[in-house]
Amino acid sequence: xxxxxxxxxxxxxxxxxxxxxxxxxxxxxxxxxxxxxxxxxxxxxxxxxxxxxxxxxxxxxxxxxxxxxxxxxxxxxxxxxxxxxxxxxxxxxxxxxxxxxxxxxxxxxx
Amino acid sequence: xxxxxxxxxxxxxxxxxxxxxxxxxxxxxxxxxxxxxxxxxxxxxxxxxxxxxxxxxxxxxxxxxxxxxxxxxxxxxxxxxxxxxxxxxx
Numbered sequence: 713x714x715x716x717x718x719x720x721x722x723x724x725x726x727x728x729x730x731x732x733x734x735x736x737x738x739x740x741x742x743x744x745x746x747x748x749x750x751x752x753x754x755x756x757x758x759x760x761x762x763x764x765x766x767x768x769x770x771x772x773x774x775x776x777x778x779x780x781x782x783x784x785x786x787x788x789x790x791x792x793x794x795x796x797x798x799x800x801x802x803x804x805x806x807x808x809x810x811x812x813x814x815x816x817x818x819x820x821x822x
Numbered sequence: 823x824x825x826x827x828x829x830x831x832x833x834x835x836x837x838x839x840x841x842x843x844x845x846x847x848x849x850x851x852x853x854x855x856x857x858x859x860x861x862x863x864x865x866x867x868x869x870x871x872x873x874x875x876x877x878x879x880x881x882x883x884x885x886x887x888x889x890x891x892x893x894x895x896x897x898x899x900x901x902x903x904x905x906x907x908x909x910x911x912x
Contacts, residue, residue, distance in 0.1 A: 746850070
């Protein structure tokens with residue numbers, strides 16, 4: 713598959729997968745972000761919650777990366793600057809996804 | 823995108839320990855943190871609803887101009903209502 717049509721499909725697939733995941737985050741996660749350190753750790757340490765969080769993080773960052781790529785391709789005409797920008801986006805996304813997934817694993821382990 | 827980074831920040835602070843979580847909670851519960859929380863939740867719901875609109879357009883539904891306008895205004899209003907509901911229960 714050509715990379716543009718692959719991008720299109722990955723964008724749609726990640727969008728459809730995110731509909732239930734964002735619902736889960738809105739109902740079960742956002743309310744837990746206020747206070748109660750121990751309670752939040754215990755909750756996120758449950759296999760189902762931690763597992764869904766890791767899946768959500770992967771799909772959310774993947775969807776965000778695809779969207780930022782489109783913005784760069786549409787609005788940055790200079791190809792060198794565009795490539796540097798996309799490298800930066802990839803680096804930032806990789807950093808945050810790695811840190812967050814390692815953190816979930818650490819909470820589930822202990 | 824920034825909201826997801828904040829979600830990650832919450833998870834990372836949970837893993838690092840109670841002192842870091844205290845810092846996260848101090849920022850989140852500050853006035854600026856609360857305003858940003860509401861704005862991000864609204865943006866998340868608005869993005870979700872608009873994404874669903876685009877998915878329907880992709881399969882050829884609701885692409886007449888009156889329907890496009892109608893669903894556009896509905897997305898803004900439903901996102902506002904969902905944001906209100908979320909912060910009412912949070």
